[in-house]
Amino acid sequence: MRPCGVFDERYIQDIAIVRTWQHWLALIGALVILYTFPFYGSYYLISLINLLSILIIVILGLQIVMGYCGQISLGQPAFMAVGAYTSAILTATYGISFWIALPLSGLSAGIVGMISGAPSLRIKGFYLAMATLAAHFVIMWIIMHLKITGGIQGLHPPPPQIGNIVLDTEERMYYLIVTMMVISTFAARNLFRSKVGRAFVAINDNDLAAEVMGVNLYYYKLLAFFISCVYAGLGGSLWAHYYMVVHPEQFTFMHAIWYVGMVIIGGMGSIPGVFFGVLFVRLLDEIVLFSSPMLSSLFPWLGPGPGAALGLSAFGMALLLFIIFEPRGLAHRWEVIKESYRLYPFAY
Amino acid sequence: MSTFLQFLILGLMEGGVYALVGVSIVLVYKATKTVSIAHGQLLAFGAFFFYLFFGYFGLPIIIALLLCFLAIGVMGFVIERLALRPMIGQPLFAAFLVTFAVFVVFDGVFLLILKGGILGVPKFLPRESLLVGGLRIPEGQAISFVLSMAVFGIIGLMFRYSKVGLGMRATAEDHQLAQSTGISVKKMFSVIWVVSSVVAAIAGISTAHVIDIYYSYPLLGIKGLIVALVGGLESLPGALLGGLILGILENISAGYLDPIVGGGVKEVAAYFMLLVILLVKPYGLFGLVRIERI
Numbered sequence: 001m002r003p004c005g006v007f008d009e010r011y012i013q014d015i016a017i018v019r020t021w022q023h024w025l026a027l028i029g030a031l032v033i034l035y036t037f038p039f040y041g042s043y044y045l046i047s048l049i050n051l052l053s054i055l056i057i058v059i060l061g062l063q064i065v066m067g068y069c070g071q072i073s074l075g076q077p078a079f080m081a082v083g084a085y086t087s088a089i090l091t092a093t094y095g096i097s098f099w100i101a102l103p104l105s106g107l108s109a110g111i112v113g114m115i116s117g118a119p120s121l122r123i124k125g126f127y128l129a130m131a132t133l134a135a136h137f138v139i140m141w142i143i144m145h146l147k148i149t150g151g152i153q154g155l156h157p158p159p160p161q162i163g164n165i166v167l168d169t170e171e172r173m174y175y176l177i178v179t180m181m182v183i184s185t186f187a188a189r190n191l192f193r194s195k196v197g198r199a200f201v202a203i204n205d206n207d208l209a210a211e212v213m214g215v216n217l218y219y220y221k222l223l224a225f226f227i228s229c230v231y232a233g234l235g236g237s238l239w240a241h242y243y244m245v246v247h248p249e250q251f252t253f254m255h256a257i258w259y260v261g262m263v264i265i266g267g268m269g270s271i272p273g274v275f276f277g278v279l280f281v282r283l284l285d286e287i288v289l290f291s292s293p294m295l296s297s298l299f300p301w302l303g304p305g306p307g308a309a310l311g312l313s314a315f316g317m318a319l320l321l322f323i324i325f326e327p328r329g330l331a332h333r334w335e336v337i338k339e340s341y342r343l344y345p346f347a348y
Numbered sequence: 349m350s351t352f353l354q355f356l357i358l359g360l361m362e363g364g365v366y367a368l369v370g371v372s373i374v375l376v377y378k379a380t381k382t383v384s385i386a387h388g389q390l391l392a393f394g395a396f397f398f399y400l401f402f403g404y405f406g407l408p409i410i411i412a413l414l415l416c417f418l419a420i421g422v423m424g425f426v427i428e429r430l431a432l433r434p435m436i437g438q439p440l441f442a443a444f445l446v447t448f449a450v451f452v453v454f455d456g457v458f459l460l461i462l463k464g465g466i467l468g469v470p471k472f473l474p475r476e477s478l479l480v481g482g483l484r485i486p487e488g489q490a491i492s493f494v495l496s497m498a499v500f501g502i503i504g505l506m507f508r509y510s511k512v513g514l515g516m517r518a519t520a521e522d523h524q525l526a527q528s529t530g531i532s533v534k535k536m537f538s539v540i541w542v543v544s545s546v547v548a549a550i551a552g553i554s555t556a557h558v559i560d561i562y563y564s565y566p567l568l569g570i571k572g573l574i575v576a577l578v579g580g581l582e583s584l585p586g587a588l589l590g591g592l593i594l595g596i597l598e599n600i601s602a603g604y605l606d607p608i609v610g611g612g613v614k615e616v617a618a619y620f621m622l623l624v625i626l627l628v629k630p631y632g633l634f635g636l637v638r639i640e641r642i
Contacts, residue, residue: 072441118627119623119626119627122626122627122630123626123630125440125441125444126383126440126441126444127577127626127630129444130573130574130577130622130626131622131623131626133570133619134574134619134620134622134623134626135619135623137615137616137619138616138619138620138623141612141615141616141619144612145609145612253567257448257452260448261449261452264445308459309456309457309459309460310456310460311456312452312453312455312456312459313452313453313454313455313456313457313460314456315452315456316449316450316451316452316453316454316455316456317449317453319445319448319449319452320431320446320449320450320453323442323445323446323449324431324434324435324446327438327442
């Protein structure tokens, strides 16, 4: 909703992402801070931003298929694994350059995701969630039992390389990961100004009604899964080369729950929501990890290192409270705050 | 042939447990239209409470069982009251996500209890095997299979003949209509959650006889969901049949395919079956086919 007195005269203005000079200022300021961060940020914060950025890429994909298109996918970690393993096999086993392996891993994850998303043509809601969950287990099982993926030993892909510069430190990897994150955020935001994005939203509202209005369900549902899994694959590939190890334990059922939880807490159907969700869940995790030594000394019966289990419970509790009290997530809160700022002296 | 029969028998025994988990999920779905993944935790905690009362405190088995059912009933009641009651009238998928969140909360607690170890319940059923015509029948599992069939029969009879069962069936049909005929829908929800929690706990206790309690116990709840989906979410006989099919399929596929692909077929057979069923018959074997209106 635009505040009173702001009129769009042309369609270009109406769909613009960056609308005012304040927006431009904020965008450029944020990008400058982001790109100069390694010069003054601490090592810990840089590695945290690396991890968050990779997660944001993956969750953006999930947001596209789940928040915008309304097709629940519990298989995101498996698609991420497909991307990670493709990249790792291509670079570590066949010695192909990372810059060729990165798009190929996106493509392979997209194709696998499209096949796994095929049941969405017949079923939806809870049934689709179970079908993608089954797909997750089947994919992970296949990965664990193939020779080429190294089974439960995993693989060790080399770090990427530009010319003679090897991207093997946090700071060097930072620029690659953050650039990918910025590009994919922009791409996701842009998608929903196009015909494809509007078709996704129509399917989310009611797929039968969308079909009656001329949206080709067959094409657009598969496209949604494809795009989402390309994001997952790219994220997985970055993940593989950032940690320099790929292992089935990195992509479990619990990760699927974390990812879906991030989308719900952030807010379904909102690109800023992805950032809020990832930040919130990660922050919660950090707080619990930070306080767990204190808790275990206060309550000895908790045993040593209760961090992981407590983090899980705290995350579940947050998820529960969000679904019950704020089903539209943090993004909705953010919208409310923005609205009241725009209209400031008036209530509405 | 005799190996085949052996796999069939073992599968049938395991299938009985799966069927019980499936039944507990179907019970909740029938009355509240909520698909619950939280029953995996109820199963795990049922097994844990039994360990606590029987193994840890060393109470006689009957008292331990009763206390275990009481504890798990309270747990089911609390979950319904605090987490699912606010979801009445909300979209069905939101309720599924709530059970999902409950699952995660209790998963953390469960891991905290286990502390990375395992809990072995002392022997409470015979662990010997009967030999019948060259086939090995594990005695304890056979007993728990018969018991689970008995539980299944009791639930079927309760649904068919008792007044509570009638109320449950009416609630399942239409919440508003049931309320207007004088059935307290809220009370029915509580009752159904308590009953299904106890059923899940029985499944957990039978599993604890075979495998020590370890961290992936709650994932049996996903097997239960698969059973419920295969049989059709509204159908009690479907859940029974689905459970038995799943148990037999897992054992037979593992027995014949493991040597070829090198192990681990048992973990994944259920998910293959689910994918096939969802593609061929999305509403399960006995489920009601829904026609959707805009």
